[in-house]
Amino acid sequence: MKLQHYLGGLEGLPEPLSLEKRVFVEDWEKRIFGIHVAMMGLSKHLDSALPAYPIADVPTTFKDEWTWASLRTGAEAMNPFDYFKFRYYEKWLGGISQFFVDQGYVTEEEIAAIIADPKDAPGGGDPAIDDQVIDYLRRGDSPRRDVAHPAFSVGQQVRIADLPAGAHTRLPGYLRARTGTVTRIFEGDYGYFVHTGDGIGDPMPIYIVEFTPEELWGVRAEPGANSLYAELFEAYLQPIEEDK
Template sequence: MKLQHYLGGLEGLPEPLNLEKKVFVEDWEKRIFGIHVAMMGLSNHLGSALPGYPIAEVPTTFRDEWTWASLRTGAEGMNPFDYFKFRYYEKWLGGISQFFVDNGYVSEEEIADLLGVTDPPVAGPGSPAIDEQVIDYLRRGDSPRRDVAHPKFEVGDQVLITNAPAGAHTRLPGYLRAKTGTVQRIFEGDYGYFVHTGDGIGDPMPIYIVEFTPEELWGPRAEPGANALYAELFEAYLEPIEEDR
């Protein structure tokens, strides 16, 4: 959630924002969505995930991990000007394509050769076992919950949000960093994030709903009438309030 991946508190945005209401604007966007789902359903991490999949037995040549974090890492790594220039699934296309290039599945030259081709080659029918695995994943998913909750904080505690350096990907919005909030709810389990982002999350941990006042986040520029902002945050992003603060 770097600059281009969150808009909270940013000034000077065009008014009104023109939000696209169609799920898919062009037909190819449905295909890129399907590719992403297939990659999720064939990801290596499913072999040790819940509910547990026999992923090693699936006859696929895709032998890497692909999670929502992978998709978001590609978007967050974009130049901010490019990020705001492209539509939603155009960002997906760029991130997925770069992943396949980086991991040796296809070269940039091969992709370039297909640009402008009016009748591109179509892959033949795949293995039924691959289809079954992806469909099974769609039906059962992959729960991030790993245990009951073991929270360090209680409802009503005031907490300080960390300002940990962000690597390629983070789940901590920039406008919450170094701000003070109040714990309003603790979710019932410890939740993993499937990958380690380098800023504290990855292993299973509690998740909290933290309340912030507009004045805490935006000071005297906070708009009147707003009562509170609530954010779901991993425990690694919370610190206790020191007594001398």
């Protein structure tokens, strides 16, 4: 598991974490957010995310899938110390840029040339693509596939799995092998954008699990601290009986 997923209770970080509350710190960050949304609206995953979506009619030369999982995988692939150094949308910029390089849409040399002389950056736009992205935003992109079919019930104690790390995960490292209590089951079975290799991808229930500070941090838990609640896919939960 990558270091950045173990932040809960981690001691000895090189400097205090920044709790910046502004959504966008600089204007260019809005453009990065817009690029990500446009890529989602032009992605090949739409025909599975939205049944019967007319994917063949999407007016673009972008022939790849781009989802939230793609964005997160790019950020998680960073050196952990770089991950802590950069702000939120700086990580987005790195992940999106590397994706375009890896997929052959642009070279590192072309990016460097544009940085050196911004006036050479391509301009213009296609109104049909604008219409497509707006249509995507209106339709949405729901991961829900069915009503919930939970294997666990509210009030049940569960053990969190300790699965091999993959390129991307939705399981915080500090919850691994910990015991918690199910407090809510979401109404549907939900898929994830990709199969991560640690159990999620196909539709399954999602739970809210409560953890006490003592369970997570032992003697380091502060007196009077609140419980921690985590939203977890069913693949990350195990019955306590398996330990007996």
